[in-house]
Amino acid sequence: MQQKPEILETRLVARSRLFGVESMQLRFANGVERTYERLRTPPIPAVMVVPMLDADTVVMIREYCAGVEDYLITLPKGALDAGEDWREAGNRELQEEVGYAAGHLEKLKTFSLSPGYMGHHIHAVLAWDLKPSSLPGDEPEPLEVLTWKLSELEALLERDDCTEARVIAALYMARERLAEVRPWG
Incomplete structure (x- = not known):
């Protein structure tokens, strides 16, 4: 099983009434670092x-x-x-x-x-x-x-x-x- 990347930083970069946009700085097991963006949604199933x-x-x-x-x-x-x-x-x-x-x-x-x-x-x-x-x-x-x-x-x-x-x-x-x-x- 692959090792999950290390989350180096998360930062809210934009917000609306329903969503936030979050920037995530990740470091993968092989040392490669990348910035991902994701919608930060409330944890409501x-x-x-x-x-x-x-x-x-x-x-x-x-x-x-x-x-x-x-x-x-x-x-x-x-x-x-x-x-x-x-x-x-x-x-x-x-x-x-x-x-x-x-x-x-x-x-x-x-x-x-x-x-x-x-x-x-x-x-x-x-x-x-x-x-x-x-x-x-x-x-x-x-x-x-x-x-x-x-x-x-x-x-x-x-x-x-x-x-x-x-x-x-x-x-x-x-x-x-x-x-x-x-x-x-």
Whole structure:
């Protein structure tokens, strides 16, 4: 196993309402020194839910994504509130964004996002046994709720409005897990 580089210095070089940009001076085991920059994000984990109405039907949303300046098809997601675990946050986000609560939640994987530039993590969660239930959300406009068949996942991925890598990974993982557990028989 490789030895981690030594952090010689970290320095905040810019700050916004949500992010900081941090400069890191590193020394690698071979003596080479480099300066890296990374987004310094709050250590608040997030949750992304793959809500299943039945063995093949996933509930998704279309929402505006400022980073790409467009509307994308994605999954319900959001940050964990203080004191929440991933199960509570997953059920809250489901109720806020798609109008369901889940009787069963199972963590698929914790993903890192652009780990070369930031330390953010998100829990991908599979949810089933959905029941109508809603909570007020914090979105600036109503989200478009839609459904898609996992058996037609490749057609979804051909669309120009489904490009988020963590969503794509979670959908494939959910499809595989559902084939193993068969919650609908």
